[in-house]
Amino acid sequence: MHFADDLIDAIRDKGSPACVGIDPMFDMFPPELRSSTPADDPRRVLDACFSFVMDVLKIVAPLVPVVKFQSAYFEQFRHEGVEAYFALIREAKDLGLMVIGDAKRGDIGSTSAAYAAGHLQDFPADDDEFATADALTINPMLGIDSIEPFVSESDELGKGLFVLVRTSNPGSADFQDVKLADGRTWSELLADTLHQRVVKHRVGASGYSSIGVVVGATQVHTIESMRKRLPNSIFLLPGYGTQGATAAMTRAAFDSRGLGAIVSASRSILYPKRAPGEDWRSAIERATITLRNELANVIAG
Amino acid sequence: MHFADDLIDAIRDKGSPACVGIDPMFDMFPPELRSSTPADDPRRVLDACFSFVMDVLKIVAPLVPVVKFQSAYFEQFRHEGVEAYFALIREAKDLGLMVIGDAKRGDIGSTSAAYAAGHLQDFPADDDEFATADALTINPMLGIDSIEPFVSESDELGKGLFVLVRTSNPGSADFQDVKLADGRTWSELLADTLHQRVVKHRVGASGYSSIGVVVGATQVHTIESMRKRLPNSIFLLPGYGTQGATAAMTRAAFDSRGLGAIVSASRSILYPKRAPGEDWRSAIERATITLRNELANVIAG
Numbered sequence: 001m002h003f004a005d006d007l008i009d010a011i012r013d014k015g016s017p018a019c020v021g022i023d024p025m026f027d028m029f030p031p032e033l034r035s036s037t038p039a040d041d042p043r044r045v046l047d048a049c050f051s052f053v054m055d056v057l058k059i060v061a062p063l064v065p066v067v068k069f070q071s072a073y074f075e076q077f078r079h080e081g082v083e084a085y086f087a088l089i090r091e092a093k094d095l096g097l098m099v100i101g102d103a104k105r106g107d108i109g110s111t112s113a114a115y116a117a118g119h120l121q122d123f124p125a126d127d128d129e130f131a132t133a134d135a136l137t138i139n140p141m142l143g144i145d146s147i148e149p150f151v152s153e154s155d156e157l158g159k160g161l162f163v164l165v166r167t168s169n170p171g172s173a174d175f176q177d178v179k180l181a182d183g184r185t186w187s188e189l190l191a192d193t194l195h196q197r198v199v200k201h202r203v204g205a206s207g208y209s210s211i212g213v214v215v216g217a218t219q220v221h222t223i224e225s226m227r228k229r230l231p232n233s234i235f236l237l238p239g240y241g242t243q244g245a246t247a248a249m250t251r252a253a254f255d256s257r258g259l260g261a262i263v264s265a266s267r268s269i270l271y272p273k274r275a276p277g278e279d280w281r282s283a284i285e286r287a288t289i290t291l292r293n294e295l296a297n298v299i300a301g
Numbered sequence: 302m303h304f305a306d307d308l309i310d311a312i313r314d315k316g317s318p319a320c321v322g323i324d325p326m327f328d329m330f331p332p333e334l335r336s337s338t339p340a341d342d343p344r345r346v347l348d349a350c351f352s353f354v355m356d357v358l359k360i361v362a363p364l365v366p367v368v369k370f371q372s373a374y375f376e377q378f379r380h381e382g383v384e385a386y387f388a389l390i391r392e393a394k395d396l397g398l399m400v401i402g403d404a405k406r407g408d409i410g411s412t413s414a415a416y417a418a419g420h421l422q423d424f425p426a427d428d429d430e431f432a433t434a435d436a437l438t439i440n441p442m443l444g445i446d447s448i449e450p451f452v453s454e455s456d457e458l459g460k461g462l463f464v465l466v467r468t469s470n471p472g473s474a475d476f477q478d479v480k481l482a483d484g485r486t487w488s489e490l491l492a493d494t495l496h497q498r499v500v501k502h503r504v505g506a507s508g509y510s511s512i513g514v515v516v517g518a519t520q521v522h523t524i525e526s527m528r529k530r531l532p533n534s535i536f537l538l539p540g541y542g543t544q545g546a547t548a549a550m551t552r553a554a555f556d557s558r559g560l561g562a563i564v565s566a567s568r569s570i571l572y573p574k575r576a577p578g579e580d581w582r583s584a585i586e587r588a589t590i591t592l593r594n595e596l597a598n599v600i601a602g
Contacts, residue, residue: 023412025411042425070412070415072406072408072412072413072415072416072419073412073415075383075415075416075419075420076415076416076418076419077419078383078384078387078419078424078431079380079381079383079384079386079387080380081419082376082379082380082383083379083380085380086379086380104406104407104408104440105373105405106405106440107373107405108468108469108470108472109470110326111324111371111373111374112373114371114373114374114376114377115373115376115377117377118373118376118377118378118379118382119376123379124343130379139405139407139440139442140476141440141442141465141476141477142465142468142470142472142473142476142477143468143470143471143472143473143474143475143476143477144472144475145470145471145472145475146468146470146472164442164443167409167443167444167447168409169409169410169443169444169446169447170444170446171409171443171444171445171446171447172443172444173444174444174445174446174494175441175442175443175444175487175490175491175494176442176443176444178481178482178487178490179481179482180479180480180481180482181479181480181481181482181484183482186476186479186487189476189479190476193475193476
């Protein structure tokens with residue numbers, strides 16, 4: 001078992017590198033689901049989120065290889081939301097989807113090890129209604145020793161990680177783009193250090209490492225620079241659609257075989273504009289197919 | 302309500318800036334607690350952690366103003382652990398303790414807002430067996446816009462934040478100590494930016510801001526540099542005891558009134574060396590009193 005090889009296989013099977021971001025945001029739900037749920041009752045709202053995500057998973061499972069669960073939208077509902085998170089990951093896996101847990105954890109030493117255990121180790125056999133993700137997003141700010149416990153755990157389990165390297169929010173420039181004395185940006189230092197110390201030692205048969213990276217697509221040259229520095233990392237490109245990544249930027253993340261990246265879209269898939277009279281499930285399916293087609297054009301182009 | 306003013310009041314009431322880190326690590330439990338719990342049964346281990354933390358809270362409540370719950374050691378037990386986290390925070394508050402949630406969250410936009418809601422907003426009135434922390438630790442790597450939703454939420458609720466600025470692990474040098482083109486380290490840029498854009502606009506009657514920082518005490522000059530750059534932030538100094546911070550380093554974080562910092566110790570309090578025949582509860586009480594005395598000497602010295 002090797003996470004990157006498994007993911008590349010899944011991308012080939014489904015014929016697309018599209019990843020659907022599971023961001024249950026009740027305020028953006030189809031009006032017919034919102035109107036039947038009292039917005040001031042957190043348990044009813046969580047129930048609505050649970051059944052919405054179940055439906056979304058069933059719609060997208062034939063169309064994409066992987067989904068990305070955003071932990072924050074579950075933690076918002078505290079422990080009951082976390083329970084839903086693990087139960088829905090189980091559903092996603094039963095539908096044949098790979099799952100990324102987008103929790104952006106990061107701490108030091110045994111604390112990182114506890115996060116890694118909680119988010120990556122299997123549930124006990126008698127808790128088989130729950131499952132953990134195949135890969136976790138992590139925050140590397142605290143240093144390479146802070147991510148090592150995550151790396152050890154994912155190595156042992158045949159799972160993967162996506163390390164935050166450069167995000168796509170406007171404020172990412174504040175601390176990630178600053179120039180170092182040696183001429184690199186801080187994110188470039190991060191990329192080089194990750195590649196040398198972690199990524200390149202975990203390359204599978206696919207040519208890709210079990211340690212991927214999150215790189216926000218905001219400028220073509222950023223993606224190109226990161227691709228050179230991290231030739232063996234699968235790029236998780238968030239924010240396609242809503243956050244405005246373009247085809248040219250996205251293309252720079254893929255190799256000549258059209259592999260090496262997954263492109264995540266959340267709101268543009270889950271909460272699409274609907275044609276007059278269109279069922280919300282059909283709109284989600286249509287939006288997913290549109291994403292598939294757009295990415296096929298990007299990769300071919 | 303202003304978090305820093307409340308915390309300074311609590312420090313004065315209890316006569317100490319000591320903070321006990323609530324890190325339930327079953328492997329380090331007193332042997333008499335370990336031997337009665339099957340280590341391979343996660344629910345029994347969680348139950349043991351719950352009752353251990355309950356006892357610890359009762360022992361330390363008369364002696365310290367604040368406790369810091371490490372989220373990872375609860376998330377290790379998945380949703381049931383998260384339920385215990387919020388239930389034990391309720392217990393801590395009922396015992397008159399202030400509570401910091403050490404979850405080191407960080408993301409962008411509405412995702413940060415969801416984390417802030419989950420970790421800081423009150424539970425509904427009919428869920429009064431649970432409570433959220435008075436302050437949360439956050440990771441600022443993604444930029445100032447990534448922390449703004451946390452700041453807005455804590456402003457609205459009269460709560461606080463502790464922003465990671467410089468950690469104390471050996472690997473902290475990898476990305477935090479790197480020199481920028483302008484001569485500052487990356488952490489110094491972070492400190493200056495935080496002070497200007499966030500911290501200084503939220504100073505209470507105590508002279509301190511509701512936005513504190515986490516600064517690992519590893520070198521005196523680091524603490525001194527950070528104190529100059531962040532004159533209005535309460536410093537949360539982790540790793541006292543086990544991680545080897547010395548008195549001189551710690552002293553540099555305090556102002557001339559002996560205020561402005563809290564010093565967190567976890568393992569040295571929860572899992573102290575016991576005198577022959579000594580009860581584990583007495584050992585924890587003794588370790589807490591030792592920490593109080595040491596810090597009193599540091600501040601006076």
